[in-house]
Amino acid sequence: MQPKKRVTVVGAGIAGTWQALLFAKAGYEVTLLESGDPSLAQAAAYWAGGMVAPDCEAETAEPVVVRLGRRSLDLWRSYLPEMPVTGSLVVAHARDRADFERFARLTSGHERVGAQRLGELEPALAGRFRDALFFPNEAHVEPRRVLRLLHRQLEAAGATIRFGTTADPRRLDGTVIDCRGLAARDVFPDLRGVRGEVALLETQEVALSRPVRLIHPRWPIYVVPRPGGRFLVGATSIESEDAGPVTVRSALELLTAAYSLHPGFGEARVLELGAGLRPAFPDHAPRIRIDGERIAVNGLYRHGFLLAPALAELTLAYVQNGTRNEEVMGWS
Numbered sequence: 001m002q003p004k005k006r007v008t009v010v011g012a013g014i015a016g017t018w019q020a021l022l023f024a025k026a027g028y029e030v031t032l033l034e035s036g037d038p039s040l041a042q043a044a045a046y047w048a049g050g051m052v053a054p055d056c057e058a059e060t061a062e063p064v065v066v067r068l069g070r071r072s073l074d075l076w077r078s079y080l081p082e083m084p085v086t087g088s089l090v091v092a093h094a095r096d097r098a099d100f101e102r103f104a105r106l107t108s109g110h111e112r113v114g115a116q117r118l119g120e121l122e123p124a125l126a127g128r129f130r131d132a133l134f135f136p137n138e139a140h141v142e143p144r145r146v147l148r149l150l151h152r153q154l155e156a157a158g159a160t161i162r163f164g165t166t167a168d169p170r171r172l173d174g175t176v177i178d179c180r181g182l183a184a185r186d187v188f189p190d191l192r193g194v195r196g197e198v199a200l201l202e203t204q205e206v207a208l209s210r211p212v213r214l215i216h217p218r219w220p221i222y223v224v225p226r227p228g229g230r231f232l233v234g235a236t237s238i239e240s241e242d243a244g245p246v247t248v249r250s251a252l253e254l255l256t257a258a259y260s261l262h263p264g265f266g267e268a269r270v271l272e273l274g275a276g277l278r279p280a281f282p283d284h285a286p287r288i289r290i291d292g293e294r295i296a297v298n299g300l301y302r303h304g305f306l307l308a309p310a311l312a313e314l315t316l317a318y319v320q321n322g323t324r325n326e327e328v329m330g331w332s
């Protein structure tokens, strides 16, 4: 029997986890090295909304992000069949009507639903908005839980995960996949962090089955339901690499947006306020940089959950068969 080919993945955020998973399932001997502990509290993924929303993201994202996002959705479904694919909704208050119509024009894959259908989809929103855009083919995951689940799948597939291990990809032998997020600026000098702040709320007064985006003049504000009456309200998008605590201004904006979506959020408890840095390139598109056996995957920006499975599939196809994808791959 031939010995298994070895692959080392550095960084167990959402990018590295999917890379490790697809290589392990393809029969490689995979080791995943992560400097943090299993909570991954320092990863961008820790604060993410977890929306897998290729159709909505078409409003601002490059076409390649939308295409890879649609492929990722299929991969999420096959590796995590229990993932809720309940779609997502976009609503707007009367003053933001023009931006709502613009969102509708720039996106596809949605139905325009009237007040009655909106009330059927989300009884909590009945009578609160004149209409909405319903994107039925979108999904969402709970990032902290789903990373644990994927790590379990990885171990079941025979991979080794070493937390508390900081590695330098240049000093490792064999095939190495560098998924260090913002820490990979030695390989990608044009990588920057984009601050995103969120609030985690808890209330039994409001029930939602799917993420709801509220058109907002400054940021794409959304409320993502989590199990147990919890809701993630996100996210600001600020050109800053300060990962420190949430500012008063941002907290006010996030909480006001939630309250304006449904006054029941007025009685919600604020469980957490936090901020993460999204690793981004100037064009906000992802990159797979190949340097011999060293491969670096980065720049997932606000699309880590949307892009990680499809990027892992591309990397695997390259390592297995030399298949090139000129849209996201580059060679040094």
Ligand SMILES: Cc1cc2nc3c(=O)[nH]c(=O)nc-3n(C[C@H](O)[C@H](O)[C@H](O)COP(=O)(O)OP(=O)(O)OC[C@H]3O[C@@H](n4cnc5c(N)ncnc54)[C@H](O)[C@@H]3O)c2cc1C
Binding pocket: 010, 011, 012, 013, 014, 015, 016, 033, 034, 035, 036, 040, 042, 043, 044, 045, 046, 047, 048, 049, 050, 051, 052, 165, 166, 167, 168, 179, 180, 181, 182, 183, 195, 196, 197, 198, 234, 235, 275, 276, 277, 278, 279, 297, 298, 299, 300, 301, 302, 303, 304, 305, 306, 307
């Ligand atoms: C507020 C917010 C909301 C978001 N919402 C969404 C969303 O709804 N949908 C979506 O698709 N995306 C969303 N994102 C974006 C998504 O979270 C990021 O794109 C994604 O987390 C980036 O993944 P990554 O694995 O590249 O980086 P990270 O998640 O940062 O992971 C990198 C990992 O590498 C580890 N590491 C670094 N250096 C080393 C080293 N030398 N050795 C070992 N380990 C190392 C780090 O500890 C870290 O765990 C959101 C982001 C934020 C901040």
